[in-house]
Amino acid sequence: MKxxxxxxxxxxxxxxxxxxxxxxxEEEEIVGLVGESGSGKSMTALAxxxxxxxxxxxxxxxxxxxxxxxxxxxxxxxxxxxGRRVAMIFQSPVSAFSPVFRVGxxxxxxxxxxxxxxxxxxARAQEALREVLLGPDLLHRYPHQLSGGQAQxxxxxxxxxxxxxxxxxxxxxxxxxVTVQAEIIDLxxxxxxxxxxxxxxxSHDLAVVAQLCDRVAVMRSGKIVEAGxxxxxxxxxxxxxxxxLIAAVPRLGTGRTA
Amino acid sequence: xxxxxxxxxxxxxxxxLRAVLRANPLLTAAAALGVVLVLVALLAxxxxxxxxxxxxxxxxxxxFLPPSSHHLFxxxxxxxDLFSRVLYGARISLAVAAAVIGFSILVGLPLGVIxxxxxxxxxxxxxxxxxxxxAFPALLxxxxxxxxxxxxxxxxxxxxxxxxxxxxxxxxxxxxxxxxGRPFIAAxxxxxxxxxxxxxxxxxxNSLTPIIVQASADVGGVILTAAxxxxxxxxxxxxxxxxxxxxxxxxxxxATQWWLVTFPGAAILxxxxxxxLLGDGLRDVLDPRRVVxxx
Numbered sequence: 001m002k003x004x005x006x007x008x009x010x011x012x013x014x015x016x017x018x019x020x021x022x023x024x025x026e027e028e029e030i031v032g033l034v035g036e037s038g039s040g041k042s043m044t045a046l047a048x049x050x051x052x053x054x055x056x057x058x059x060x061x062x063x064x065x066x067x068x069x070x071x072x073x074x075x076x077x078x079x080x081x082x083g084r085r086v087a088m089i090f091q092s093p094v095s096a097f098s099p100v101f102r103v104g105x106x107x108x109x110x111x112x113x114x115x116x117x118x119x120x121x122x123a124r125a126q127e128a129l130r131e132v133l134l135g136p137d138l139l140h141r142y143p144h145q146l147s148g149g150q151a152q153x154x155x156x157x158x159x160x161x162x163x164x165x166x167x168x169x170x171x172x173x174x175x176x177x178v179t180v181q182a183e184i185i186d187l188x189x190x191x192x193x194x195x196x197x198x199x200x201x202x203s204h205d206l207a208v209v210a211q212l213c214d215r216v217a218v219m220r221s222g223k224i225v226e227a228g229x230x231x232x233x234x235x236x237x238x239x240x241x242x243x244x245l246i247a248a249v250p251r252l253g254t255g256r257t258a
Numbered sequence: 259x260x261x262x263x264x265x266x267x268x269x270x271x272x273x274x275l276r277a278v279l280r281a282n283p284l285l286t287a288a289a290a291l292g293v294v295l296v297l298v299a300l301l302a303x304x305x306x307x308x309x310x311x312x313x314x315x316x317x318x319x320x321x322f323l324p325p326s327s328h329h330l331f332x333x334x335x336x337x338x339d340l341f342s343r344v345l346y347g348a349r350i351s352l353a354v355a356a357a358v359i360g361f362s363i364l365v366g367l368p369l370g371v372i373x374x375x376x377x378x379x380x381x382x383x384x385x386x387x388x389x390x391x392x393a394f395p396a397l398l399x400x401x402x403x404x405x406x407x408x409x410x411x412x413x414x415x416x417x418x419x420x421x422x423x424x425x426x427x428x429x430x431x432x433x434x435x436x437x438x439g440r441p442f443i444a445a446x447x448x449x450x451x452x453x454x455x456x457x458x459x460x461x462x463x464n465s466l467t468p469i470i471v472q473a474s475a476d477v478g479g480v481i482l483t484a485a486x487x488x489x490x491x492x493x494x495x496x497x498x499x500x501x502x503x504x505x506x507x508x509x510x511x512x513a514t515q516w517w518l519v520t521f522p523g524a525a526i527l528x529x530x531x532x533x534x535l536l537g538d539g540l541r542d543v544l545d546p547r548r549v550v551x552x553x
Contacts, residue, residue: 049448082450096445098460109459110449158449 001064002027002198003048003166008061010043010052010222017057018043018222025166028192030199032213032230034206034245040222041202045168047071048200049086050078065166084114087159091171093151097143103154104139110158121161128161129154131194132187149180156187160195167191167199173208185212206249210234218242278543285539291532292477299348311338312346314497322515332517334507340517343499344525350500351529354415355480359473362423370430371465375438375457385431388424396421396483400492411484411500414493418483422476429472433465440464467544475537478530485526501526 003025010018018040025031033041046052050070052059063070065085070078090096097106107125108118116124126136132153143151152172159167169188173181185208191197203209209216210230217227218239226239237243279286303309307330311317317337325332331340373384400409400417407413437443438461446456485502487493494500496507501522508518 051444051447054447054453079450079452082448084450088445088448090441090445092441095441098442098446098464100463113450155445 001025002029002066003200004062004064005044005048006062006064008044008047008059008063010040010047010057010059012057016222018047020044020061020219020222020224023217023224023227025198025200027198028196029215030188030192030201030213032209032216033200033202033219034204034209034216035219036204036245039219041219042170044219045088045170045200045202048166048168049082049088050075051082080114083110083158083164084162085164086166086168087162087164088168088170089152089155089159089172091174093148093155093172093175094143094146096155097151099143101142102139103141103143103146107139107158107161111161114162124161125157128157131160131191132157147180148176149183152176152180152184153187156184156191159197160191163195165196165198167197168202169199170202171204172201174203174205181208188212206234206245218245282539282543284535285543288532288535288539291528292536295348295529295532296352298345299352302345302349306339306342306345308339308342309346311342312497312499322511324515325517331521332515334504334518335511340504340521343504344501344521346499347501347504347522347525348529350411350494350498351481351484351526352477354411354418354484355477355533357415358419358422358480358484359476361419362426362476363469363473366423366426366428367430367462367469370427370432371434371457371462373427374431374434374436374465375461376453377435377438381431381435384427388427388431391420392424392428394421397487397490397492400487404492409492409495411488411494411498414484414487417487417492418480422480426469426472429468430465433468434461437461437464471537471541471544474540475534478533478537481526481533482530 001024005020005023008018008020008023009016020040023031023033023044033044035041043052043057046055047057047059048063048070050073059071061071065081070081073081097103101109104122104125107128108121111121111124112118125139129136129138134150134153134157138146138150138154146154155172156167167188172188173184176184188199188201189212192199201209201213213230215228216230216233217224218233218241219225220241226233226237226242233242234246237246279289298305302312306312308315315338317333320329320333320337321335323329323333323337329339329341331344334340334343369384369388373381396418399421400414403413403417443456443460446460447453451459484493485500485505488500488502489506491506494503496503504522505519505526508515508522512519
């Protein structure tokens with residue numbers, strides 16, 4: 001088991017936003033976490049990085065990475081894990097980069113932060129860009145000179161360069177157009193095989209989830225209402241809410257993939 | 259998988275300084291005037307025809323001379339060359355502006371960025387302290403300082419500085435708070451950056467543009483305020499060649515010796531106008547997206 005969440009409770013003051021009993025991510029597995037906005041998907045991902053606490057939430061329960069308990073881990077150790085072992089990519093790829101730094105700077109800074117020498121960092125950055133099928137010349141660009149697809153690939157390449165084991169992908173394709181979406185999905189599949197990454201794929205787009213994920217968990221109001229192999233959940237939903245979600249995507253009812 | 263095609267065409271061409279200036283004639287004029295003022299201030303001892311007249315020299319036989327080729331701006335009630343004094347006045351005004359704005363940035367920027375980036379209690383405490391300082395009227399504080407100490411350029415500078423920095427703290431706080439909420443700050447944290455580093459490396463540089471604009475536009479404001487204090491007798495004292503003081507000294511003679519008020523007054527007007535226009539021009543040019551291209 002790569003990542004195991006048990007009895008996770010995340011609350012802001014008295015308001016509980018996540019009450020998740022069980023969610024597992026096996027090695028080299030892609031698990032979809034679906035649900036409407038505000039259902040607690042992103043907050044769950046932030047909790048895995050230990051960032052729900054600093055955001056003002058109280059976190060109880062257990063989040064284990066390879067058996068290492070992350071809840072209650074000192075901030076310094078969490079900081080060391082962030083990016084290096086557990087990476088996260090976001091919905092708005094271009095604005096996920098500080099506009100005043102070139103892509104290459106971002107790579108070098110991130111790699112050096114995690115103890116990699118400058119010379120090695122450049123080589124790793126170039127290698128990671130090749131891995132996501134981008135040219136090394138992109139290292140000289142500023143974030144606003146990138147397209148959305150390029151920026152998302154670079155965010156993924158950053159995770160590759162840091163040799164992250166778990167990738168938390170928070171709606172990584174929602175802001176991209178359909179053809180670019182398909183490329184990013186292909187890329188995530190490739191990473192699972194080549195880099196042996198485990199991916200928690202957060203989305204509200206069932207069509208994308210159906211294409212990509214091995215298993216899927218459906219979240220509503222902070223709770224997991226249904227979980228299981230993607231095919232079972234999407235073809236034969238047992239929870240009424242899952243059916244509603246599926247009904248909201250008319251073209252998904254008949255075909256195996258969208 | 260499709261190969262990503264990289265076209266250089268999508269790269270915005272970097273704008274040269276010359277192109278920027280050509281597209282903004284008002285900014286160019288203001289910047290040129292600003293440069294001239296700074297040069298005058300720096301080179302005053304070299305270009306002033308009567309350097310000694312900037313000080314306490316007196317010429318009892320040459321009082322109230324109207325403007326002529328020998329005294330371009332005429333002479334004052336004790337016979338000093340007004341042109342030399344106006345040139346030297348640029349030194350005082352710009353030095354005061356530099357001191358006040360330098361102090362304001364040095365104090366206001368860190369406080370504002372810390373408050374905006376951290377939020378919560380730090381934000382509340384720092385901003386309430388800022389509000390307390392904001393409640394002091396510059397004039398009143400200068401009056402108090404002048405009565406406790408002696409009125410001088412230095413004390414006027416201190417009084418203006420104390421009332422000036424809170425605006426920078428507020429501006430920086432607002433900008434930092436908005437930057438802190440942007441996705442790349444979340445990305446920094448997700449990469450394992452400490453809060454301190456995130457603040458220094460990512461919030462701060464992305465909060466600078468409005469501060470730069472404000473600083474350039476404020477030079478005019480500080481010059482006006484300093485001149486006003488000196489005019490009221492709360493700042494520079496004779497024989498300091500301060501523009502506001504010179505206007506004060508000349509006002510009694512306005513009907514007969516018009517040059518005594520006109521030239522120092524024009525100096526105040528032109529320099530304030532130049533830096534205000536410079537600030538406005540920079541505001542237009544330094545669109546946050548564009549500043550990146552020009553680095």
